[in-house]
Amino acid sequence: MKKIALTIMEQLTPKYIQVSRIEFEGPEIAIYVRNPKALAEHPEVAKEIAKKLKKRIVIRTDPSVRRSEKETIEVIKNLVPPEAGIKEIKFDHVLGEVIIKAEKVGLVYGKGQSIYNKVLAETGWRMNVVRIPPVDPKDLSTLNKIIDYMLSQSSYRLEFLRSSGERIHRGVIFENRYVRITALGGFMEVGRSAILIETSESKILLDVGINPSGIGYNLYPRLDIDQLNLEELDAVVVTHAHLDHIGLVPYLFKYGYRGPVYATKPTRDLMVLLLLDLLDIMQRSGQKPPYTQQEVKKMILHTIPLDYGEVTDIAPDMKLTFYNAGHILGSAIAHIHIGEGLHNIVYTGDFKFGRTRLLDKAHTEFPRVETLIMESTYGDRDQPRRDEAELELISVISKTIARRGKVLIPVMAVGRAQEILLVLVDALRKKLLPPETKIYIDGSIKEVTAIHLTYPELLSAQVRARILRGENPFDHENIVRVEGRQMREDIAKSDEPGVILATAGMLTGGPSVEYLRLLAPDPRNVLVFVSYQAKGTLGRRILDGEREITMVDEEGKPQLVRIQMEVKSIDGFSGHSDRRQLLAFLANMKPKPKNIILNHGEPQSIHALAETIRRRARHLGLPEDIRVYTPTILDTLHIAGVA
């Protein structure tokens, strides 16, 4: 620390910037300055420091040079054009940030950050602008809660950043003697994803999910081994906001973890929303949740958001970089660089190597890769083409509406819901569906969609362009938001046809299960699966042919439900790569890995994929002696280091 501070103060910053002190703040080095004007006028100085030190730099102003709130608001209002649509301005006195909620983020920052730099120079405050999309304000309630909570706990957060910063930069004690990967969950199965990466220096977790269908030990990843000691844990890296990857993150805080959680910004927001929603559903259905809102709040304060492509120190011998995974909003492929070139791991998380309406396809180029950990959900089968899938969906809906039935589409709140909404809105606009077709959406879909509108820069070019034009591509006048049990029953009982999008996507609880019970007896209705149904879930059981199901009615009594509605599964909408896309990802990947570890798939998918990769290694451009590993839970692989 001292060495870095001296270097910065004596060699890297010109005297006129007036550096008052240097602090570690999480993965960043914070430089406190007394002359923000000089720095704003010479932005190249900060860039130069970051480049020289190979560290992330944040510039903070000394509190003594910050102007009053009133004066600062005045400066901002004078500089930012009214079209920017500023809704709210708040001040974080601890971090020296002014948080601005606005409709057009770009207009607030100004061209080439010009307004940002002027505000900093004149007031000493750094602007942090959050996009407020044009939606029903209650759809933004979780987002607003996160912002307000972080603001209220600003001192705690600064302290956390300082202590984790010290830890990250603690310096390497041992040589790099080993890199080991332990399968804690989501190996030879889909669900409860969790991977331990361990070196002689540090330990990190990649994802900490729950099993949507699990019971007992199967529900959680195996955090119970001695090898994983929460006090020794340096970081938790979260690839995307699906419960099978994030469901147990707050649990770590319950058991004493106080380190950072790295995620993209949208993953953080979606994660909070989904976890609070999960707690809510568990409480209402009488289940005992493994943690409370308190731990979700701790998690918020300990989450460090990262942008794609941002190289970040997360342990003395590890750097993390996220890349787009194309799976859902904010989903990331994690690249981990270990020990000055010793080893590089790419963990795909869930990924889609194919364009969807919503997202660009997954990134394939990395600075270096020796070991690839790859999901294998569809390792044994191809999926139909996307346009065929859309045609089939529209045709099923049309037929059902013609016979005055209802279409129930269980969807995960994040990802599939938005994709299907885009398809349906498009079909309505193109009049491929009868103009009176109502689309009911239930569960947290609306709020999740609002979060999508907050991050247009992460969506596909087409969707982004429409959002930036001020449109809401997920909305249509025929869309009806459903709230409460009574409304559900009314919809189910009415004679009007319609399409219902409801969570959970695998019928593991939530409104989709309520609709199923109400709609099951009528053969005019249809249940349409558009996503992967994990083993053990109700969705999978029905897909596998089960037609008599015991469910709980409104009064909590068990009831035998006979499924007489039609059951359909339309493949091709998946957010996962199918077999062809998995192989294409390998063929396109640069550079090629030496080891491939397959996870996130049922045994037959994983074995089939392993076989295919070995057989086609040369054709895929992989080394001919490629090692393909198919570990099971609690196995540990030693992938690098000395023998």
Place this chain on the structure above:
Amino acid sequence: MKKIALTIMEQLTPKYIQVSRIEFEGPEIAIYVRNPKALAEHPEVAKEIAKKLKKRIVIRTDPSVRRSEKETIEVIKNLVPPEAGIKEIKFDHVLGEVIIKAEKVGLVYGKGQSIYNKVLAETGWRMNVVRIPPVDPKDLSTLNKIIDYMLSQSSYRLEFLRSSGERIHRGVIFENRYVRITALGGFMEVGRSAILIETSESKILLDVGINPSGIGYNLYPRLDIDQLNLEELDAVVVTHAHLDHIGLVPYLFKYGYRGPVYATKPTRDLMVLLLLDLLDIMQRSGQKPPYTQQEVKKMILHTIPLDYGEVTDIAPDMKLTFYNAGHILGSAIAHIHIGEGLHNIVYTGDFKFGRTRLLDKAHTEFPRVETLIMESTYGDRDQPRRDEAELELISVISKTIARRGKVLIPVMAVGRAQEILLVLVDALRKKLLPPETKIYIDGSIKEVTAIHLTYPELLSAQVRARILRGENPFDHENIVRVEGRQMREDIAKSDEPGVILATAGMLTGGPSVEYLRLLAPDPRNVLVFVSYQAKGTLGRRILDGEREITMVDEEGKPQLVRIQMEVKSIDGFSGHSDRRQLLAFLANMKPKPKNIILNHGEPQSIHALAETIRRRARHLGLPEDIRVYTPTILDTLHIAGVA
């Protein structure tokens, strides 16, 4: 503890035995009694307790009822016949044991333990009789040192036994959630054998060897991973006294280990002898040993000797049983029973499934087995028949002697040395060699041979019978013991032919290397390898064709030695099972394992053996879905428990 004590005192022991207290002493439950007479007269009481509790029982007398040393010696002298040849009587007042060194152990104990029981009843002292073979007393010096040292540290030892007893019986806290095996050394290689067995309750090490040829990290097994915490280690199990299995045991004590080391009695004795010898050689050759005599002494005090077939609690959820491995004196196959039937592991250590002159072949029947960890040294090749090998050796010696050359046979002090001695002595007796053929033995061979004579009951029927008749089957009038450098040089320079047996067996140091330097230039001489030469050793390099070697001369100067003596390798003497024997062991094994983990072999041996086992699974009577694992260092396999 309290529960067990109450059960013993109130239900299992008749009042007249007068139990004064109950203690855990290592794996045993010690019952202290005030009326040894009653117990000696009712030996069935102790047996009954052991059976009921499924624990090992040791009976100790209350110090208050023990008679004086003088009176006790009187009683013993009156009861034991003079032919027993008592040499020495010592008293251990802490443990209440009288240690008797004698020529004929059986005569001291009496028929059916009759004298033992009488001495106990009349004096309150338990006899512990040690066999003193008729050899040069200096060959017994290590043995005597062990006995004397243990006696002098009797209080420490009792305290250690008590504390480790408490720990072993600490009770199971967690359910049995996992059983994991981690490769620390000796996987895909021969050398530095070490295996970590880990459950949710406990952790044990199987063997802790060094690599005879290693440098840097390769020298030691990988004890540097966080998963292995010496404070959490419950036990060290040692299968046999070869340096690649025991070389680093004292190192554990240097770094704070204070738990038990389980080994057979001869393994303990040989281990001490070899480790002290190793320290000596390292010091004399200027190497820095990884530990000192102090740690070897600590190891002696912490070693708990076990007989073959004795089921012993070594952790709250683990029972250990040793079985004959047929490899060297005292070598054991370790059977580990985990968690009331959850899982059973058989670790072969080094084993010979074939009779040798010295030992019976390895045991094949076990109460239960799910996972077999098997050595694979000769997994890819068969060895010639033993009688052919003997004929070849005799013929090579005869030819060399005829041309007035010398035969240098590098041997490991333990195992091969005694086998070859038996062959040579037999050949001399049968006049297959010229009557004047001198056999020089150098290194610790003599002392090791004396230890063999101490444990006739563990040797083959033929050798045992001769020893019990008072013969020394390893001795002959032509055998000359060599001591010191000068004598070596004289032998080398003299024009007399002869056979030299010298350690180390792989030319990694010791007198064999000195002889090599002296004998190498003369083409009349021959170097004969009779055992496995590990990768990286000088032995292996010469075997692979290297003929110019840099060696250090008497004055410590490097010297280029050109090997012009003949080099021969005679296969068939190995103490390891060859390919045929490895497969025969599997075919004979009862019951059959579900998992086989291969270790202790070079990659080509292990891969070949894995292939053969998979292909012949049905033919070997193994389950057709047998899983054969070939892990590399630092891999961990999860072999049992919940998913």
